[in-house]
Amino acid sequence: xxxxxxxxAVNKALDDxxxxxxxxxxxxxxxxxxxxxxxxxxxxxxxxxxxRVMDTPLAEALIAGVSIGMASQGLKPVAEIQxxxxxxxxxxxxxxxxxxxxxxxxGRLTCPMVLRAPYGGGIHAPEHHSESTEALFAHIPGxxxxxxxxxxxxxxxxxxxxxxxxPVIFLEPKRIYRLQKQEMPAAGxxxxxxxxxxxxxxxxxxxxxxxxxxxxxxxAAKALGxxxxxxxxxxxxTIKPLDMDTxxxxxxxxxxxxxxxxxxxxxxxGAEIAAQVxxxxxxxxxxxxxxxxxxxxTMPYYRMEDHYLPDTERIVRAIKETVMFQ
Numbered sequence: 569x570x571x572x573x574x575x576x577a578v579n580k581a582l583d584d585x586x587x588x589x590x591x592x593x594x595x596x597x598x599x600x601x602x603x604x605x606x607x608x609x610x611x612x613x614x615x616x617x618x619x620r621v622m623d624t625p626l627a628e629a630l631i632a633g634v635s636i637g638m639a640s641q642g643l644k645p646v647a648e649i650q651x652x653x654x655x656x657x658x659x660x661x662x663x664x665x666x667x668x669x670x671x672x673x674x675g676r677l678t679c680p681m682v683l684r685a686p687y688g689g690g691i692h693a694p695e696h697h698s699e700s701t702e703a704l705f706a707h708i709p710g711x712x713x714x715x716x717x718x719x720x721x722x723x724x725x726x727x728x729x730x731x732x733x734x735p736v737i738f739l740e741p742k743r744i745y746r747l748q749k750q751e752m753p754a755a756g757x758x759x760x761x762x763x764x765x766x767x768x769x770x771x772x773x774x775x776x777x778x779x780x781x782x783x784x785x786x787x788a789a790k791a792l793g794x795x796x797x798x799x800x801x802x803x804x805x806t807i808k809p810l811d812m813d814t815x816x817x818x819x820x821x822x823x824x825x826x827x828x829x830x831x832x833x834x835x836x837x838g839a840e841i842a843a844q845v846x847x848x849x850x851x852x853x854x855x856x857x858x859x860x861x862x863x864x865x866t867m868p869y870y871r872m873e874d875h876y877l878p879d880t881e882r883i884v885r886a887i888k889e890t891v892m893f894q
Contacts, residue, residue, distance in 0.1 A: 571749035577723035596648030632658035652687035653696030667710030690743030692870035700831035706808040717782035724759035741780035764814035770800030788883035823854035833861035855893035
């Protein structure tokens with residue numbers, strides 16, 4: 569079978585969705601003629617025409633607003649924000665309108681739109697190109713937030729997001745766009761949204777992560793396995809709504825929990841998971857919940873970027889401290 573990278577998986581998902589449903593349209597800055605900054609939309613304009621693959625002005629508020637209008641009238645827009653650091657102008661439209669459409673109209677209208685954005689650090693980019701602010705959108709009722717961690721999940725979760733009747737913020741970890749290749753799943757294969765995926769079974773500690781940090785999490789789990797520490801690795805995948813049932817079942821089995829993410833430590837998704845685990849499994853926990861995260865600073869430029877991002881060594885150290893807690 570053909571093996572594809574994550575960015576190729578995104579392109580294939582868009583292609584398959586557009587082929588299956590003429591209501592699916594793609595829009596954003598440079599998504600048409602240039603095929604996007606990372607070439608995630610390459611070839612789509614040539615195949616489906618400028619009426620379904622639209623280059624927009626450099627105006628993120630416009631991109632989100634037009635997408636909401638399209639979605640409310642029966643289309644299924646998939647909009648791209650070039651980098652997550654440029655997403656802030658679109659937030660008024662997303663938070664005040666897209667997220668509220670179903671509630672505002674008492675279900676008469678929905679907003680079946682997807683807003684894609686490359687996110688996260690690790691590519692030595694300039695300012696505003698490496699943000700990890702998924703918690704901002706996870707806090708808004710009515711928005712679904714999805715973050716794939718592999719080519720297969722990128723393809724299958726994006727198809728599921730496009731089919732969803734409500735707005736989805738689909739964040740693509742650009743650090744792993746071309747890091748690995750996986751066999752292409754059967755065309756049209758979807759994975760369930762709002763579900764965590766257990767990537768590795770373990771008995772001693774639950775390691776919870778998402779996005780690009782899954783790579784280092786699996787590396788840490790493998791290294792610790794050689795030392796006799798059995799690590800269960802969970803890929804959150806859908807940040808909101810959060811599948812706490814899967815996480816809690818694992819924590820109750822292992823008695824320990826370490827959470828890894830590259831977003832700033834304070835007030836993040838990791839803090840929410842830690843709070844729920846501590847509240848609901850307090851009598852099963854054998855150690856405090858530990859977080860390995862980015863620091864509460866602006867993502868630094870490339871010379872310091874590697875010091876900011878959680879690496880395998882930091883994760884291994886946190887897990888050992890958790891396992892050895894008395």
